[in-house]
Amino acid sequence: MAEAETPIPDERHDQIFPSLEPADVARARRFGVIRRLAAGAMLARAGEVGEGLAIILSGTVFIYSHDSFGQRQHILSFGPGSFIGEMAQLAGRPALNDAEVREPAEVLILVPERMRALMIAEAELGERMMRALILRRVRLLKAGVGGPIIIGPAEDVNVLRLEGFLARNGYPHETLQAETDVEARSLLERFHIDPGQLPIVLCPNGNLLRNPSETELARCIGLVGPIDPTRVFDVAIVGAGPAGLATAVYAASEGLSVLVLDCRSFGGQAGASSRIENYLGFPTGISGMALMSRAYSQATKFGVETAIPNEVIGLDSPEDPITGHFILQLADGERVTARSVVIASGVSYRRLALENFDEYGASSVHYWVSQREAKLCAGQEVVLVGAGNAAGQGVVYLAPHVAKVWMLARGEGLQASMSQYLVDRVSALPNVEVLTRTELESLEGEDGLLSAVRWRRAASRQEERRSTRHLFLFIGADPNTMWLAGAGIALDAKGFVLTGAQAGENRRPLETSQPGIFAIGDIRSGSTKRVAAAVGEGAQVAAALHAYLATRAERKSQIPDRSDPVQAAERSA
Numbered sequence: 336m337a338e339a340e341t342p343i344p345d346e347r348h349d350q351i352f353p354s355l356e357p358a359d360v361a362r363a364r365r366f367g368v369i370r371r372l373a374a375g376a377m378l379a380r381a382g383e384v385g386e387g388l389a390i391i392l393s394g395t396v397f398i399y400s401h402d403s404f405g406q407r408q409h410i411l412s413f414g415p416g417s418f419i420g421e422m423a424q425l426a427g428r429p430a431l432n433d434a435e436v437r438e439p440a441e442v443l444i445l446v447p448e449r450m451r452a453l454m455i456a457e458a459e460l461g462e463r464m465m466r467a468l469i470l471r472r473v474r475l476l477k478a479g480v481g482g483p484i485i486i487g488p489a490e491d492v493n494v495l496r497l498e499g500f501l502a503r504n505g506y507p508h509e510t511l512q513a514e515t516d517v518e519a520r521s522l523l524e525r526f527h528i529d530p531g532q533l534p535i536v537l538c539p540n541g542n543l544l545r546n547p548s549e550t551e552l553a554r555c556i557g558l559v560g561p562i563d564p565t566r567v568f569d570v571a572i573v574g575a576g577p578a579g580l581a582t583a584v585y586a587a588s589e590g591l592s593v594l595v596l597d598c599r600s601f602g603g604q605a606g607a608s609s610r611i612e613n614y615l616g617f618p619t620g621i622s623g624m625a626l627m628s629r630a631y632s633q634a635t636k637f638g639v640e641t642a643i644p645n646e647v648i649g650l651d652s653p654e655d656p657i658t659g660h661f662i663l664q665l666a667d668g669e670r671v672t673a674r675s676v677v678i679a680s681g682v683s684y685r686r687l688a689l690e691n692f693d694e695y696g697a698s699s700v701h702y703w704v705s706q707r708e709a710k711l712c713a714g715q716e717v718v719l720v721g722a723g724n725a726a727g728q729g730v731v732y733l734a735p736h737v738a739k740v741w742m743l744a745r746g747e748g749l750q751a752s753m754s755q756y757l758v759d760r761v762s763a764l765p766n767v768e769v770l771t772r773t774e775l776e777s778l779e780g781e782d783g784l785l786s787a788v789r790w791r792r793a794a795s796r797q798e799e800r801r802s803t804r805h806l807f808l809f810i811g812a813d814p815n816t817m818w819l820a821g822a823g824i825a826l827d828a829k830g831f832v833l834t835g836a837q838a839g840e841n842r843r844p845l846e847t848s849q850p851g852i853f854a855i856g857d858i859r860s861g862s863t864k865r866v867a868a869a870v871g872e873g874a875q876v877a878a879a880l881h882a883y884l885a886t887r888a889e890r891k892s893q894i895p896d897r898s899d900p901v902q903a904a905e906r907s908a
């Protein structure tokens with residue numbers, strides 16, 4: 336009996352599922368290998384790394400998603416002229432869903448490297464296919480189809496932590512409420528899980544994790560894998576914010592082998608921005624996550640390797656930077672070897688120096704505003720501290736979703752620290768009250784959940800108490816340079832990395848006090864703290880890297896090779 340298809344609704348069907356013409360398939364043939372598969376053969380298995388992307392020449396392939404009981408649901412059918420895959424297949428990561436041959440099929444398999452080669456060599460066809468891969472991922476993200484299933488209480492600190500981690504990494508997932516969802520309850524009974532062990536995560540490969548760390552979850556779903564210890568990268572980039580991703584795209588597109596590491600997710604601070612309105616080319620603005628997801632996909636297309644999440648905790652420079660290699664030490668004990676290093680580790684949001692701040696930090700304090708935070712606070716009163724552009728953007732995004740925003744600023748007004756267009760927008764919002772010369776004094780709550788805050792106004796010296804579940808902080812940031820301790824990199828008085836002439840004699844622009852190590856973006860002393868500036872420095876450093884690596888290769892070739900008998904004979908002659 337034919338299985339009924341349960342389609343995921345979509346608006347851009349033709350772009351998501353383009354039909355390749357015979358001429359397109361002919362152009363793609365030189366990049367792949369042909370396979371003949373019998374009915375029932377698996378082209379992809381959820382949770383496993385498959386061969387790559389598959390263009391169907393004949394036959395039919397069904398796509399199945401899995402529910403929390405492991406039951407398959409038929410969501411799509413593919414026939415001749417269509418192709419199977421999404422971003423996971425391009426990146427060589429585990430598949431999110433099953434693909435099973437329904438009627439005997441002939442398919443053209445493109446492994447990730449050959450798919451990337453096609454995208455470069457066949458630009459128009461590559462663009463159509465790339466767009467489809469991205470849109471398919473977006474569609475799965477929206478529908479929460481594929482990827483892990485989180486089961487836990489609503490608003491639990493750890494559920495929010497894991498959801499936030501997957502969302503920031505553009506990874507589809509589904510959350511089932513442990514209290515109300517029948518499916519969730521029977522699963523907990525089946526696996527004998529008691530409430531103290533929640534949340535649990537069911538990974539697509541069938542593994543069950545109990546309240547995992549982000550790294551454990553990332554490893555289980557194949558978001559990050561082991562790094563080849565014998566490989567020497569041309570450049571290792573620390574930080575996948577706009578500066579790091581821009582470097583990756585420009586360096587890889589010009590032929591360098593690139594590894595990008597980030598301890599959290601791609602996108603950095605920019606990924607947390609609800610709406611970036613001052614980035615060139617986006618007149619209606621773009622969410623930071625959308626902009627950074629595009630950059631990440633672009634890096635994947637150019638073959639950039641990523642290790643996210645992976646924290647860098649140390650950097651060793653070689654005695655001789657011409658012949659030796661830099662070693663990055665990672666928190667999990669792994670090491671990365673590279674000919675050059677780019678420091679793009681940006682800054683971290685400042686926290687409040689209040690006594691019980693850490694009690695509420697995980698569940699009730701937020702450092703950015705996105706759809707998720709807006710949903711969490713819907714219809715409530717919230718308090719936001721800060722007076723810069725990020726604070727302004729946060730208020731503008733939040734206000735339509737919440738009952739009221741109390742905006743606390745230390746200074747006399749917003750004008751000195753916020754762009755005028757944002758000051759105008761904030762003042763036009765009827766449910767926003769700006770309290771100037773006001774400082775937060777204490778937090779109150781229970782079981783890790785905030786219930787009220789107290790602030791003091793300088794004018795009256797009076798303390799006021801306000802009930803709230805959510806506190807937003809936009810109070811500046813400090814450079815992420817802890818991992819550079821002992822690396823001998825010169826910093827300015829505030830801890831930002833010095834580059835160029837400020838770092839020492841004969842230093843190239845953007846080069847630190849150590850030859851071969853460069854610093855860009857927010858972490859660089861004197862940089863303009865903006866997305867466009869970070870991206871611009873990423874492009875600039877790619878050129879500097881080329882020049883550095885070329886000089887290094889040239890100088891290396893001039894060093895006599897003592898093991899070479901010809902050179903030895905020439906020397907003694």
Ligand SMILES: Cc1cc2nc3c(=O)[nH]c(=O)nc-3n(C[C@H](O)[C@H](O)[C@H](O)COP(=O)(O)OP(=O)(O)OC[C@H]3O[C@@H](n4cnc5c(N)ncnc54)[C@H](O)[C@@H]3O)c2cc1C
Pocket residue numbers: 573574575576577578579596597598599600601602603604605606607608609610611612613614645646647648679680681682683702703704724725728815818855856857858863864865866867869
């Ligand atoms: C809420 C908000 C809104 C903003 N809105 C705008 C805007 O509208 N327009 C604008 O131009 N700018 C905006 N900015 C500023 C802009 O986002 C930053 O200037 C920009 O992101 C800096 O880029 P970066 O790559 O240098 O650093 P970051 O974006 O800070 O990225 C650094 C990355 O390095 C990683 N990292 C740090 N330490 C380590 C380590 N030891 N190991 C591995 N990884 C590490 C971090 O996890 C992070 O992902 C906003 C900032 C915020 C917070």
